[in-house]
Amino acid sequence: MRIALAQLNLTVGDLPGNEERIARSIDEAAAAGAQLVLFPELAITGYPPEDLLFKEHFLADARAAIERLAGRTRGIVAIVGFPERADDVYNAAAVLADGAVQGVYRKMRLPNYGVFDEVRYFQAGDRPMIVDVDGVPVGLTICEDLWVPGPPATDEALAGARLIINLSASPFHAGKGAERERMLQQRARDHLAPVAFCALVGGQDELIFDGHSVVLDHEGRVVARAPQFEETLLLATVDTRAAGNARLRDTRPRLAVREHRPTVETIATLTTAAPSDATGGPAAPADAPDGTVAATLDAEAEVYGALVLGTRDYVGKNGFRHVVLGLSGGIDSTLVLLVAVDALGPERVSCVVMPSRYSSDGTQGDARTLAANLGVRQLELPIQGPMVAYEELLAETFADREPDLTEENLQARIRGNLLMALSNKFGWLVLTTGNKSEMSVGYSTLYGDSAGGFAVIKDCPKQLVYALTAWRRRRDAADPVPESIVSRPPSAELRPDQRDDDSLPPYEILDAILEGYVERDLGREQLVARGFPAADVDRVIRLVDLAEYKRRQSPPGIKITPRALGRDRRLPITNRYGG
Template identity: 75%
Template sequence: MRIALAQLNTVVGDLAGNRTLIEGAIADAKSAGAALVLVPELAITGYPPEDLLLKEHLFTAARAELEAIAAQTHGIVAVVGFPERAEDVYNSAAVLADGGVRAVYRKLRLPNYGVFDELRYFQAGTEPMVIEVDGVTVGLTICEDLWMPGAPATPEALAGARLLVNISASPFHAGKAAAREAMIAQRARDNLTAVAFCAQVGGQDELVFDGSSVVVDHHGLPIARAPQFTSALLVCDVDTDAAGAARLHDTRPRLAWRGGERAAVAHGGSFTTAAPDHALAPSTTRAQEGTIAERPPAVQEVYEALVLGTRDYLGKNGFRHAVLGLSGGVDSALVLLVAVDALGADRVSVAVMPSRYSSGGTQGDARTLAANLGVQCLDLPIHEPMESYEQLLGEVFAGRDPDLTEENLQARIRGNLLMALSNKFGWIVLTTGNKSEMSVGYSTLYGDSAGGFAVIKDVPKTLVYELVAWRRTRDGVDPLPDTIVSRPPSAELRPDQKDSDSLPPYDVLDPILLGYVEQDLGPDALIARGHDEAAVHQIVRLVDLAEYKRRQSPPGIKITPRAFGRDRRLPITSRWRG
């Protein structure tokens, strides 16, 4: 069977625009001779639609778009994700053929962990479903349905499915694509079926969907794989007879059948397409029209996720231009590199805003980097505004020594200047704080945390250095002065200030944050892992106290398994420590 997987970058709420994308993919799949085309989970509304699913009229509009798409399916079968309003609300896959909606499969397994809230919106389906396309039995699944062994995949295989299809919206984090494909391969081996996994791609608020759609044979070996972080139509031939032959040599399905695993399976209908008869290649060979895209190294994968997430957040929300404060440090350098790669140099501006504590070295590095990348550089010194604040507050602060207050005032002046540029020109402000700083509250509320999008809010400081190192070698032309990376990190808000004055070194800090923030380990467990006891207690205290700051930070791109915001949700008012 020749199949096509439409890896689409949909926009939440843009039902007409999403319909256009889907219709284009169906037309391209027909031109490629595919008998079956897959479209991602909830593709008509985009994923995740969140509380748009509480609007009754959304379902009426989604159904109308689905019917319009169905009219384009003469000569091909399409499986399209949509929200279904029946006696309840379902995350469903419509089987479109012969110009109409011929069957509807309802997702059985609803995730309610991490970034997922599907139990808030959907009722779970009750029946697995198979359809027959040109004589081949195909089992239908939606995303989480395939994440665990058993139903619906196993009952569908026991009902004769030789191909399992999975339409998905699976958010990215570092390393997930490889782990997900390994899981898909295991399901193929478990059920002795080929598996086609069709994924969403693109940025949606804080989430990035990496795509990486893949087709594996019944051995779990890849037949075709789409590239990450880009829209694609993946076309390949699947030798479904090979799966049937394998079952003659393996008794496991028979044992499962006798053991009572065979559940009631709905039959969604039989369809004959007008697709041409293609000679099938062995299932372990490369796709005739698809390719097995190489998966990039881990650091490159994260960098490309940041670029896609930034491009789509700005583009889908109507921002044409971005601005950020460029300090001469490594964090703002990384954000600038990502912004230029996402938008182009002509759509990015930077502001260099030196105070009396800013060194000539950092200012020079900032201007050199801006010039090397070809972005507009605005010089906005803050000496005089700072003096005005000091005079204004002089009487109120009389008798008190300068402290953190004056440091934060500098950051807030810079935040005001950036927001003024945003208001005047319609630019979005990109903040430059990393996950390590956000974790321990090493930022100024309404200062360096003020902005519209936090590009690296989920990137630990040690990973910042890795990403910058990779980007410096990517094109053979290094835009960064060496001192941006080699200089000890500093906020430069007081004389001779260094991050290490307030925090443990980042190679000590980040592993403790990994255990406490992402793995929920307590202080005793962290100390038992060999971390310094004093450092553990200091960091745990700082993380807990900074919850109110993080709650007010702008959205940013999730790249770790547990990001602040959608993933890690803790009360601000809490007396639990550790």
């Protein structure tokens, strides 16, 4: 069977735009000789539509779009994800063929962990289903249905399915693609059936969908793989007869069939117009690529690709034409600028150098050199004058107090005000430059460096920031980053001779403690038992807990780690449980 997987970058709520992209892909798949074309989970609405699913008119509009798409299916079967409004609302897959909706499968396994809230929105389906396409029984599943061992895929395979298809919107985190592919390989081997996994690609608020659609044979070998972070129409020819032959030789499923013969509905029996070659298989047009296996990305390339895609889509899908950021000459703003330029092009990026009395010549010079090397617009807005004005304004009130963190934060807030003024005046989106290490412990200024519209590296720990910058420097022959940006000890430069490690443990210790406390929910004693200094553990836990109110007010940012600060980790601000 020749199949096509439409790995599309769709936009939540853009029903007309999504419909048009799906329709175009149906036509392209048919022209390539595909008998069956798959689309991602909830393709017609984009994923996740969240509380849009509470709107009856939204659900009705989604169904109307599915009906129109069905009218385009002549000689090909299309399976499209959509929210079905029936007795309740279901996360569903519509089987479109011969100009009509031939049947609907309802997702049975609803995830309700991490970033998922599907139990809030959907009723679970209660039966596995098969569709017969040109004599081949095809089992239908949606995302979590295949992550969980057992039904529906098990029942469909035992009922004779020779291909299991999976429509998915699987959010990215570092290493997720490899993890997902290993799981799919195991499912293919478990069910003695080829698996076709069609995934969403693109950015949606804090979530990134990396694509990485894949087709596997019944032994778990990769037949075709789509690239990460790119739209593509992946074509593959699947030998469904080989799966049947393997089942004749492998008798293990027979007992399961005898003891638990599943009742699996065949919702439609369909015939396509796919031409056949002399061997009885589908004949592909000569120029249609088949069985492309895209290379997988290394760790840094994968994360950097996610940051670029997430920035590009957040800016573009929300209607911004230009972005601006404060460029300090430090490693964090350097990485954000590199990502912004790669995502949007230098002509759509401006940076602002805002020196104070504590800014060193080295950092300011590096900032200007980096901006010039990347070809972005550079603005100079010294903040010494506003600082003096604030000091004079507050002099009487602060007369009996020594300078402290208050004056440091005033500098950051002046800079935040200037960036927001540029945003207001020119319609630019402000990119913030704080990393996960700083956000976790509150090493940032509320309404200062945290002020902005999108936090590009919000989920990147400090050590990862250095690794990503190093990878980006190696990528191109012309390295735009001055070496001193990387080698200089990190500093906020808000007081004389300030260094981050004056206020925080060294980042190699801090990041390791944060990984245990924030991402794995380890307690104090567990962290100390792992060899971390008790004083550092106590200090970090206290800082993380105190900073929850700051994080609630920070802009959205791209999810990179398995547990991001945002929709992944939900802790009460008013909370007296420590550690």
